[in-house]
Amino acid sequence: MNERKSPHHFQTMKGRAVLILILLVGVFIAAALAIPLVLNLPIVRDTILHELEQRTGHRLTTDRLDFQLVPRPRLDLRQVELFDRTSETPLLVADRLDITFQIWSLFKGRVVGEYVVVERPRMLIRHDETGRWTIGARASNVLPGETNMPL
DSSP states (O other): OOOOOOHHHHHHHHHHHHHHHHHHHHHHHHHHHHHHHHHTSHHHHHHHHHHHHHHHSSEEEOSEEEEEOSSSOEEEEEEEEEEOTTOSSEEEEEEEEEEEEOHHHHHTTOOOEEEEEEESOEEOEEEOTTSOEEESSSOOOSOTTSOOOOO
């Protein structure tokens, strides 16, 4: 009743364990390569832009948007224009906007930016009819009798 396992049996088990380990590593590598492709699909990019618009309260357009996971999760936007919702004149134009996210916050289901790099930003600042400085095309909401700090 007490059967001894042959060395061939242990070798077969070892071979199966190695095969399973190789398959798991392969699945992990395939997932790491596929996730950025999925995240950069147009529907996902539109969702990311919509979320940015909801959080900032401004309309955002970009020529290119890339989401990267390695080495850190980041969003890379090219030719960015930020508009007030009621205006066709951009408040801010930048060649590139690069946002790096906190890793641990993503695991908690929260999106928290850690670093923001803006390359070649250009902002519309105008002098309105009352002599006040304002950002964008919208008129300043400061009453004429009030004093403001100059820019």
